[in-house]
Amino acid sequence: MRRVVATGTFDILHPGHIYYLEESRRLGDELHVIVARDANVRHKPRPVIGEAQRLRVVQALRMVDFARLGDRTDMFRPIEEIGPAVITLGFNQHFSEEELREALKGRGIQAKVVRIGEYTGDPCSSTRRIIERILETRGKQG
C-alpha cells in the first residue's frame, strides 16, 4: 500500500485543488489529505470557511481516501501516523521541497517530496485569484 499525503487549506474549493489532489492520488494507492487548522494558517489571510467545514468538503471528494485536520502544534505528527511513501506540495505552497526534505529527515520520516505543477486550465486556479476576482467584480457593487 503506497500512501500519498497532500496538504492544504482548501478554503474555497476550485479546479486547482482538484488538479492537485488528482495528481497526488496518481502517485500511490491511497490519498490522505491533511487540512490546515484555522489557527495554523498564518502565512496568508485567515480562511473564509472554518476548519470543520473545509474538512467536510475535502472528504466529499472522490479521489480523497482519508482526510483529517492537521495537528495543532506538530505538523509532522499526522505524517508519522500515516507513514506515506510520497508527500506532495501544491504549486504555490510556501515552503520549498528542500526545506521539507530536511525537516522530514530530521524527524526520521522516509518519504519522497513531489511538487505538483500549476493547473493552467483556468484563470481562477488559486483562492487568492478567486478572491481578487470577487473584489474586482463584486466589490464595486457593494
Next chain:
Amino acid sequence: MRRVVATGTFDILHPGHIYYLEESRRLGDELHVIVARDANVRHKPRPVIGEAQRLRVVQALRMVDFARLGDRTDMFRPIEEIGPAVITLGFNQHFSEEELREALKGRGIQAKVVRIGEYTGDPCSSTRRIIERILETRGKQG
C-alpha cells in the same frame, strides 16, 4: 434504478452544496447533477468560476454519479434525457416547487419535486454569504 436530479450553479463550492447533494443522493440510487451554464445564470451575479471548471469540481464529488452542463435554451431537455424519479431543489433556489411541478407536468415529465432544507452547520452555507464575508474581511485591505 431510481435516478435523482439536482441542479445548481456551484460557483464557490461550500458545505451547503455538499449537504444539498448528499441529501439529494439519499433519495435514490443514482445522482445526476445539472450544472448551470454561465449564460443562463441571470437571476444573480455571473459566476466567478467558468462553467467547464464548475462542472469539473462537481464531477470530483463522490456522491455525484453523473454531472453535465445544462442545456443552453431548454432547461427541461436534460431532465427528459435523464428521466429522474426525483428532482431536488436547494433551500435558496429561486423557483418554487409549485411552479416547477406545473412546468414538468406541462412537459409530460413524471418526477417528484423535493425541496432540500437549509444546511445550518456553518454560517458560510451559501455562495452569497461567502462573497459577503470576503468583501467584509478582505475588501478593506485592498
